[in-house]
Amino acid sequence: MRTDLxxxxxxxxxxxxxxxxEHVVAAISRAGxxxxxxxxxxxxxxxxxxxxxxxxxxxxGRPYGVDVVMPGHEPTEGAVTDLxxxxxxxxxxxxxxxxxxxxxxxxxxxxxxxxxxGWLHSVARSHVEVALRHPVRLIANALGPPxxxxxxxxxSRGLLVAALAGRADHARSHVAGGVDIVVAQGYEAGxxxxxxxxxxxxxxxxxxxxxxxxxxxxxxxxxxxxxALALGARGVWMGSVxxxxxxxxxxxxxxxxxxxxxxxxxxRSRIYSxxxxxxxxxxxxxxxxxxxxxxALPMPLQNLLVSEAHDRLMASDxxxxxxxxxxxxxGRMNEVRPxxxxxxxxxxxxxxxxxxxxxxx
Amino acid sequence: MRTDLxxxxxxxxxxxxxxxxEHVVAAISRAGxxxxxxxxxxxxxxxxxxxxxxxxxxxxGRPYGVDVVMPGHEPTEGAVTDLxxxxxxxxxxxxxxxxxxxxxxxxxxxxxxxxxxGWLHSVARSHVEVALRHPVRLIANALGPPxxxxxxxxxSRGLLVAALAGRADHARSHVAGGVDIVVAQGYEAGxxxxxxxxxxxxxxxxxxxxxxxxxxxxxxxxxxxxxALALGARGVWMGSVxxxxxxxxxxxxxxxxxxxxxxxxxxRSRIYSxxxxxxxxxxxxxxxxxxxxxxALPMPLQNLLVSEAHDRLMASDxxxxxxxxxxxxxGRMNEVRPxxxxxxxxxxxxxxxxxxxxxxx
Numbered sequence: 001m002r003t004d005l006x007x008x009x010x011x012x013x014x015x016x017x018x019x020x021x022e023h024v025v026a027a028i029s030r031a032g033x034x035x036x037x038x039x040x041x042x043x044x045x046x047x048x049x050x051x052x053x054x055x056x057x058x059x060x061g062r063p064y065g066v067d068v069v070m071p072g073h074e075p076t077e078g079a080v081t082d083l084x085x086x087x088x089x090x091x092x093x094x095x096x097x098x099x100x101x102x103x104x105x106x107x108x109x110x111x112x113x114x115x116x117x118g119w120l121h122s123v124a125r126s127h128v129e130v131a132l133r134h135p136v137r138l139i140a141n142a143l144g145p146p147x148x149x150x151x152x153x154x155x156s157r158g159l160l161v162a163a164l165a166g167r168a169d170h171a172r173s174h175v176a177g178g179v180d181i182v183v184a185q186g187y188e189a190g191x192x193x194x195x196x197x198x199x200x201x202x203x204x205x206x207x208x209x210x211x212x213x214x215x216x217x218x219x220x221x222x223x224x225x226x227x228a229l230a231l232g233a234r235g236v237w238m239g240s241v242x243x244x245x246x247x248x249x250x251x252x253x254x255x256x257x258x259x260x261x262x263x264x265x266x267x268r269s270r271i272y273s274x275x276x277x278x279x280x281x282x283x284x285x286x287x288x289x290x291x292x293x294x295x296a297l298p299m300p301l302q303n304l305l306v307s308e309a310h311d312r313l314m315a316s317d318x319x320x321x322x323x324x325x326x327x328x329x330x331g332r333m334n335e336v337r338p339x340x341x342x343x344x345x346x347x348x349x350x351x352x353x354x355x356x357x358x359x360x361x
Numbered sequence: 362m363r364t365d366l367x368x369x370x371x372x373x374x375x376x377x378x379x380x381x382x383e384h385v386v387a388a389i390s391r392a393g394x395x396x397x398x399x400x401x402x403x404x405x406x407x408x409x410x411x412x413x414x415x416x417x418x419x420x421x422g423r424p425y426g427v428d429v430v431m432p433g434h435e436p437t438e439g440a441v442t443d444l445x446x447x448x449x450x451x452x453x454x455x456x457x458x459x460x461x462x463x464x465x466x467x468x469x470x471x472x473x474x475x476x477x478x479g480w481l482h483s484v485a486r487s488h489v490e491v492a493l494r495h496p497v498r499l500i501a502n503a504l505g506p507p508x509x510x511x512x513x514x515x516x517s518r519g520l521l522v523a524a525l526a527g528r529a530d531h532a533r534s535h536v537a538g539g540v541d542i543v544v545a546q547g548y549e550a551g552x553x554x555x556x557x558x559x560x561x562x563x564x565x566x567x568x569x570x571x572x573x574x575x576x577x578x579x580x581x582x583x584x585x586x587x588x589a590l591a592l593g594a595r596g597v598w599m600g601s602v603x604x605x606x607x608x609x610x611x612x613x614x615x616x617x618x619x620x621x622x623x624x625x626x627x628x629r630s631r632i633y634s635x636x637x638x639x640x641x642x643x644x645x646x647x648x649x650x651x652x653x654x655x656x657a658l659p660m661p662l663q664n665l666l667v668s669e670a671h672d673r674l675m676a677s678d679x680x681x682x683x684x685x686x687x688x689x690x691x692g693r694m695n696e697v698r699p700x701x702x703x704x705x706x707x708x709x710x711x712x713x714x715x716x717x718x719x720x721x722x
Contacts, residue, residue: 197559227560328561329561357715357718
């Protein structure tokens with residue numbers, strides 16, 4: 001299975017793999033896909049620089065990309081200390097009482113991270129600046145259109161720019177702004193996601209724009225890749241599936257939670273970042289869905305509010321509370337395998353499917 | 362494009378078309394698909410009998426099916442007068458005040474219909490009894506597993522039994538109960554629908570059961586049919602798309618609302634029947650989504666509550682309030698065409714897609 005996007009990206013298979021883990025990203029690129037590193041976790045640009053240097057040495061000379069998060073509407077900017085003053089005390093009390101009720105112990109040492117700041121434009125811009133110093137093939141923006149100067153800078157260095165879209169009108173405005181590749185991301189997807197299912201959204205975006213489209217949301221098998229190609233996509237963008245690979249350094253509790261979740265065990269909620277994102281459904285998300293729970297705060301305040309709670313929930317390693325963005329495909333993530341094996345199976349099954357369905361003609 | 366389901370159903374194309382309109386159903390069957398008549402609107406079994414007699418004379422000898430609604434958990438049974446006593450007066454007040462606020466005039470004559478009773482098991486059973494007196498090829502159940510005696514009766518007359526499923530475990534229990542065909546219906550679908558997107562749900566159900574699967578939810582083009590086949594379905598089940606055909610006798614206001622809606626203009630809500638169903642999003646659904654709105658009542662009380670309101674909203678023919686179950690594919694329903702033309706295009710595009718994607722091998 002090859003599409004014109006293979007040439008454009010310089011890869012063997014039209015499979016783009018997103019992961020916050022550089023180990024996963026390197027393995028995807030080495031296996032013939034395009035690994036894309038999620039940068040939102042890097043509050044410190046130097047730390048990202050070091051990780052990209054590691055990637056430069058570990059992708060076997062194959063291309064890779066980065067994913068930054070610049071929301072279309074810039075959220076409130078400011079230093080962490082100023083921003084935290086905007087958080088209502090009732091919200092803080094709810095978080096503390098919920099953690100107590102769920103039996104989540106305090107951290108042994110104070111949390112060293114102030115929360116995810118990568119969705120502040122100022123921080124995302126520092127990610128772009130660092131990325132431009134490395135041989136990155138593609139910059140993707142996960143929320144809204146990338147700013148014009150970022151696109152211009154990327155293009156002047158020969159990079160491709162991709163942007164995620166959950167609606168056809170968003171895709172059209174991305175392309176009008178100069179985006180080279182649109183990622184049509186359906187409701188099924190993990191993390192920030194819209195309300196239109198992939199079956200409807202993918203062909204709608206394919207018809208709305210004149211650039212190549214990657215299909216995203218719920219994709220974890222070669223049959224689904226073949227379906228995405230039938231819908232007019234030129235490749236796929238996959239994220240959740242890599243959380244189940246051996247390269248993703250997961251704690252035992254998180255791994256157990258991912259392995260046992262069914263496709264019904266996710267929920268789309270604003271509690272992670274302030275914008276709707278699909279998460280593992282568990283006792284933590286259910287607490288926020290209760291009638292007495294406060295409404296989530298806007299981005300970036302909500303993540304600052306829950307940041308230490310996220311650290312505590314993760315440190316507890318209790319599979320019934322781990323806070324985790326993941327798509328509905330989690331129901332099919334039932335064994336831990338190396339990235340290369342997953343990728344080979346995807347390609348084999350896609351080829352078999354393409355070959356099989358032509359017999360229905 | 363042919364699958365083994367064509368033989369089983371006795372049709373030319375593996376396209377099953379659901380509609381509450383006998384005119385649409387007859388046209389689908391005549392054009393080589395399997396038309397399936399939605400029976401829930403028939404409170405009076407004799408009326409259904411007359412319509413099936415008309416179908417017997419108007420499908421050109423081609424097979425057709427019926428769709429009844431028997432919820433897995435039987436809703437409260439009872440005569441309409443007893444059931445209406447269970448409706449809180451606060452709910453009645455909300456409906457009346459909302460209609461006033463939306464500028465919806467009262468009916469000129471008192472409403473003659475007591476609301477949809479077709480989802481009472483007693484009424485659905487009367488539909489089955491009538492259907493068994495006609496040369497029906499397939500009985501589908503739209504909510505939950507059909508009762509064992511209904512399946513046995515259908516099988517003894519040589520009929521096929523289908524059931525809709527929004528989760529793999531539901532599909533498994535349908536098949537364990539004797540169902541012959543599972544309709545895997547994704548979140549994108551109009552009317553009663555689950556939370557799992559088709560891209561994830563369809564292959565999950567295909568792998569979960571050993572009977573043929575029809576893909577449903579958001580399907581309105583040949584590319585989507587090819588995608589459904591790639592996902593392992595043996596055919597498709599389409600509903601919303603026929604609302605945009607010339608055979609569907611739509612009022613001007615409803616037609617305008619359907620033609621101008623985008624894929625973002627639907628909402629999944631319990632306000633139509635008491636169970637989650639996807640509807641056109643408009644001023645009526647938004648009123649129920651407001652903070653001060655009451656929660657929807659359980660099935661069948663909610664529809665009894667809003668039944669006269671539905672008649673008033675429809676009679677107003679105001680495109681901003683018409684109460685209408687429809688899927689996200691409504692965004693692609695942009696011109697009114699005859700059923701036969703729609704069906705021919707579906708088949709042609711599916712064939713072209715199957716032929717095109719094999720070149721990616």
